[in-house]
Amino acid sequence: EVQLVESGGGLVQPGGSLRLSCAGSGFTFSSYAMSWVRQVPGRGLEWVSATSGPGGSRYYADSVNGRFTISRDNSKNTLYLQMNSLRAEDTAVYYCAKSVGLTLYYYYMDVWGKGTTVTVSS
């Protein structure tokens, strides 16, 4: 069974940092692009970042570009999101999602984790 499990969320002060992890199982992790998508409670979905299967290509939403860094360790089947200079508007549930292709565009996301909550507040 394909499974994604996020971890690393929590409460952090504005300007602080946090690193999220997403452990994948049940599929060949390195063969698929992976994304982070967030959702403010009670609101819609916002794509945040993605990386290609090998990890050489990375993509970011304008809202996080320069503050967040996506990476992956294919030997550990794990995706990461390093979040720096956090703002109150970054407060959300963060989901990792698996793509059906090796690269980002033209491939949809078919499996999502249950999410991890990030709260940015003083």
Added chain:
Amino acid sequence: EIVLTQSPGTLSLSPGERATLSCRASQSVSSNYLAWFQQKPGQAPRLLIYGASSRATGIPDRFSGSGSGTDFTLTISRLEPEDFAVYYCHQYGGSPYTFGQGTKLEIK
């Protein structure tokens, strides 16, 4: 950026009725790279439709997608109690990925 606008914001129907949800794009969605997701409270989104009209694995055939270019539709032919949820359209053909704001399907 492709902006997706879903309508209506809330749809109130009864089990057994037909639901029609709309998603309109601000520009043409390349090769119909349009997906639909269902989300229930406290759960992750679940893929229903990809490529505008292809059902994902395990999705009942009462769910169907149609449309092309800038206008897309998700139809649920006969509503079951478990279908009441929020539905999002999503385009994956252009940078950046974008989602519609969602349609809440509620029991009348």
